[in-house]
Amino acid sequence: MLTALIFSIGVAAAATPNxxxxxxxxxxxxxxxxKFTKTRLTEANDGGVTVSQCFYTLPRFTxxxxxxxxxxxxxxxxxxxxxxxxxxxxxSVTREPEDADNRPRSVTGVGEKAMWSGNRLAGALxxxxxxxxxxxxxxxxxxxEQKIDRARKLAQRVARRVx
Numbered sequence: 001m002l003t004a005l006i007f008s009i010g011v012a013a014a015a016t017p018n019x020x021x022x023x024x025x026x027x028x029x030x031x032x033x034x035k036f037t038k039t040r041l042t043e044a045n046d047g048g049v050t051v052s053q054c055f056y057t058l059p060r061f062t063x064x065x066x067x068x069x070x071x072x073x074x075x076x077x078x079x080x081x082x083x084x085x086x087x088x089x090x091x092s093v094t095r096e097p098e099d100a101d102n103r104p105r106s107v108t109g110v111g112e113k114a115m116w117s118g119n120r121l122a123g124a125l126x127x128x129x130x131x132x133x134x135x136x137x138x139x140x141x142x143x144x145e146q147k148i149d150r151a152r153k154l155a156q157r158v159a160r161r162v163x
Contacts, residue, residue, distance in 0.1 A: 016071070018069070020039040022054075023157060028058070032140060034059050036058050039055065039057070040055045041054050049077065052069045063138075066135075067158060069132055069158075070132065070133040072131070081104075104117045105117075107125060107148060110156050110159060111127035111129045111134065134159060
C-alpha cells in the first residue's frame with residue numbers, strides 16, 4: 001500500500017514538470033545559438049493559480065530565455081488577458097489600444113491558441129495548452145518576427161512536455 005502511494009506521488013510529480021524541467025540545454029542551443037549555463041526557478045501560488053518560472057541564463061546574458069508555466073484556471077487567465085483579441089489576431093472591440101504596436105497578435109503553429117504580446121525589444125509568446133498557459137520570452141537581437149519564431153520553437157518543445 002505504501003509503495004503504491006509513493007509510486008502515485010512520483011507519477012503525479014512527473015506529470016507536472018516545473019518550468020526548469022521543460023527545456024534542455026540542447027533545446028535552447030538550437031534556437032538561441034548557445035546552451036544555458038544555469039537556471040533559476042521561482043514558484044508561487046496565489047488563489048489556486050500556480051506560476052512556475054525559470055530563467056535560463058545564457059553566456060551572453062541578453063540572449064537568456066524565460067519560461068513560465070501558469071497552472072490552475074488557465075482558461076480564465078487567457079480570457080482575462082486576451083478576450084479582446086479575436087481569432088484573426090485583431091482587437092474585437094472598437095477602441096484602439098494606447099500603443100497599437102504592442103497589442104497582442106495571434107500566432108499559429110503551437111498549442112490550442114497562441115498570442116504574442118510586445119515588440120522587437122521586449123515581448124512574450126503566450127500559449128494555451130489544456131489547463132496551462134505557457135509563456136516564453138527570448139532575448140537577443142533580431143526583428144519582432146524573428147523573436148516570435150524563436151519563442152514559437154521553444155514553446156513547441158515546452159508544450160510537448162507539459163501534461
